[in-house]
Amino acid sequence: MDRDQMRASESDRQVVMERLREAVEEGRLDVAEYQERVDAAMQAKVYSELDILLSDLQKLPPPGFSAAGLEPTAVMPGAPLSKVNQQLRDSAGEGSRKWKVVGVSVAIAVALALILIAINPEIFLYIAIGVLVILVLFVVAAVSGLF
Template sequence: MDRDQMRASESDRQVVMERLRQAVEEGRLDVTEYQERVDAAMQAKVYSELDILLSDLQQLPPPGFPDASMEPTTVMPASLSKANQQLRDNADQGSRKWKIAGVAVAIAAVLSLILFAIAPQLFLYIAIAVLVILVLFVVAAVAGLF
């Protein structure tokens, strides 16, 4: 029996899906193509069905047989694919949200220090009020009120 008709294992499918993920990162596939090929890889029964999914990408060893001499592409293309651009934009939005949260925490810390320097008694009363509220929430949770 030749290799093309041999049944593929789950690890063979995982190798192909990892290569497809790399192809998206390299800009060789868009997200729609990637999803279609991943679905086909999950349904593949024999090696020939897996080989077809990688045939138009750069030359690769057969699924399940990693080749140590193959190096991933390290040079970024001049223009990013739509999928890569979307991924980068989403990452930038996420980091902006964390920056805003960090600035808000920093402002709250500075205001707390100023309040403590001006009126330590007021700061103490606020801290006690916050602790009382937290204790009430814990008691309500233990009692099963929410």
């Protein structure tokens, strides 16, 4: 299918409206024409309808510059990530997952220890020995490269 006939998304319309806003700031459009084009952008269904709104607003080099040295005038920003996708990307680090498992394990162990101490205070000695054993196991696992 030809790009001109493909349906435009809301983010495509937002990019066009941002470019129209820049054109007003540059003095290329007056406010009335800007409002007409924004209304047309909001109603646009396909890319060709959006392209028409920007066709006469292309940035050109100043007079006297050769066309060979032209570079793109602006990089189109990517669509921003949703909050969920951003959280997934932030927490995707392999190291953070390992430390989350360790933190949850320690929290469960502490909760169980507090419950047992409340029930039988003499069990504190056994808990202290168990914690030392767990710490030794963590050190061995760290030295051997398991995490």
